[in-house]
Amino acid sequence: MTDQAVDEVALAPWLEANVDGFRGPFTLEKFSWGQSNPTYRIAAASGDYVLRRKPFGQLLPSAHAVDREYRLIAALHPLGFPVARPYALCADTDVIGAIFYVMELVSGRAYTNGALPEFDAVMRCRMYEQLVDTLADLHNIDPVAAGLGDFGKPGNYFERQVARWTRQYRDSQTDDLPEMERLIGYLPKSLPEQSRTSIVHGDYRIDNVLFDDGTLKAVLDWELATLGDPVADFSYLAMQWMMPADGTAGLAGLDLPALGIPSLEEMVRRYSERSGVRVAGQLDWYFAYNLFRLAGIVQGIKKRVIDGTASSAKAAEMAARVPMLASAAWSFAQKAGA
Numbered sequence: 001m002t003d004q005a006v007d008e009v010a011l012a013p014w015l016e017a018n019v020d021g022f023r024g025p026f027t028l029e030k031f032s033w034g035q036s037n038p039t040y041r042i043a044a045a046s047g048d049y050v051l052r053r054k055p056f057g058q059l060l061p062s063a064h065a066v067d068r069e070y071r072l073i074a075a076l077h078p079l080g081f082p083v084a085r086p087y088a089l090c091a092d093t094d095v096i097g098a099i100f101y102v103m104e105l106v107s108g109r110a111y112t113n114g115a116l117p118e119f120d121a122v123m124r125c126r127m128y129e130q131l132v133d134t135l136a137d138l139h140n141i142d143p144v145a146a147g148l149g150d151f152g153k154p155g156n157y158f159e160r161q162v163a164r165w166t167r168q169y170r171d172s173q174t175d176d177l178p179e180m181e182r183l184i185g186y187l188p189k190s191l192p193e194q195s196r197t198s199i200v201h202g203d204y205r206i207d208n209v210l211f212d213d214g215t216l217k218a219v220l221d222w223e224l225a226t227l228g229d230p231v232a233d234f235s236y237l238a239m240q241w242m243m244p245a246d247g248t249a250g251l252a253g254l255d256l257p258a259l260g261i262p263s264l265e266e267m268v269r270r271y272s273e274r275s276g277v278r279v280a281g282q283l284d285w286y287f288a289y290n291l292f293r294l295a296g297i298v299q300g301i302k303k304r305v306i307d308g309t310a311s312s313a314k315a316a317e318m319a320a321r322v323p324m325l326a327s328a329a330w331s332f333a334q335k336a337g338a
Contacts, residue, residue, distance in 0.1 A: 008026075010096055011096055012026070014090060018102075020087065022044060022046050024044055028042055037052050037066055038052070040052075049102050050102065051101070052101055052103075053098045054066055054098040055309060067091060067101075068151075068222075069101070073086050073103065076141070081137065081141065082218050083218055083219055084105070084106050086103045087102045088101065107210075107217065108211055108212035109211060110206075110208065110211075112247075113247050115251070115254055121259060123260075124260040127216070128267070129262065131206060131209065131216065132234075132262075132274075135233060135234060135237060135275075136277075139200075140276075141199055151225075151226060152226040157200075158194070158289065159191055165292060165297075169295070171300075172302070173303075174302060179323075179327050179330040180326045183288065183330055186338045187289060187292060190285065192231075192282070195278070198229070198230040199227060200225060200226060200229070200232055201233055202232075203223070204237050205240060206249050230275060235279070235289075238268070238286075239287060239291070241264035242287060285332075287329075288330070288338075291326075291329030291332065295322050295325035301315050302318075
C-alpha cells in the first residue's frame with residue numbers, strides 16, 4: 001500500500017458503525033494540507049467529513065500522535081472553543097493500516113498568505129485580533145477542569161521540549177549543521193522560568209485556523225499539542241512578524257499600518273491583557289527556541305523525503321529550509337545572550 005492509499009472498502013463498514021448518522025456511498029479525496037498526518041475529505045450521502053491518519057510505515061517515537069489530537073479536540077469542543085466536532089477514533093490499525101479519526105468538515109478556509117490580500121484593512125485587523133484572542137482563550141482554559149490534567153508531563157516545559165526536539169533532530173539528522181550544534185549546547189543552559197501551565201497548541205499560526213467571511217471558525221492541526229508554557233505558543237505565532245513576507249505567513253517588510261495588520265507590539269499587548277501572561281521584552285530566547293524546534297520538525301520531513309515516505313509534494317521544498325532555520329535560530333540566541 002502506498003502512502004497515499006486508503007482502503008475504502010475496509011473503511012466503509014467502520015464509518016457506518018462508528019460515525020453517528022453516517023450513510024454511504026462516499027468518495028475520499030486527499031487535502032494538500034496536513035503535511036505531517038495525511039488528511040482526507042470524505043464526501044458521503046450523509047454529508048462531508050474529515051479523516052486524519054498517521055502515515056504508513058516506520059515513524060519516529062511520539063510523532064504523528066493523532067490519538068492525542070483526537071482526545072484534545074474531544075475535550076475542547078464541549079467548552080465552545082473553536083474546533084471541529086470529533087466523531088470517532090479508530091485505534092485498530094487493521095482497518096486501514098494506521099490509527100485515524102473522523103471529525104466534521106468545518107466551513108471556511110485557511111489562508112496561507114499572512115498579508116491576507118483577499119480582504120480590506122478593517123477585516124484584516126479583525127482577523128488578526130481574533131487570531132490572538134483565540135490563542136489567549138486557549139491558554140485560559142483550566143486543563144484539569146477540561147479533563148486534560150495528565151495531557152503533558154509536569155516540570156519545566158522548555159527543558160522537556162528542548163530535549164525532545166534535540167532527540168528528534170538526532171534521530172533524523174542527515175547533515176552536520178554547526179548552528180544546530182551550538183543551539184543544542186546553548187538552549188538547555190539558558191532555560192527561562194515557566195510562566196504557568198496551559199494547554200498549548202504547538203503549531204499556532206494563521207494557516208492553521210479556518211476563517212469564514214472573516215470569522216474564525218476552527219483551529220486545526222493539534223498534533224503537537226501538550227501542557228506547557230503559553231509563551232511558547234505566543235512566541236511561535238509572533239514569529240510571523242519576524243519572518244520575511246514571501247507569500248506565506250511571514251509579515252516582515254510589509255507596510256502593516258496600511259494593510260490594517262496589527263504590529264507585533266500591539267499583538268503582545270492584546271495577548272497579555274487577555275491572557276494575563278507577560279511576554280513583552282523577552283521574546284529573543286523564545287524565537288531561538290521556536291526556530292530550533294521548527295528546524296527539528298523540518299529535518300524530520302527531510303528524512304522522510306530521503307526515505308520516500310513524505311506525504312506532501314511540497315515536502316522536498318520544505319526540507320531545503322533546515323539550514324536557514326538553524327541560522328536564524330542561532331541569530332536570535334545571540335541576541336538573547338549566547
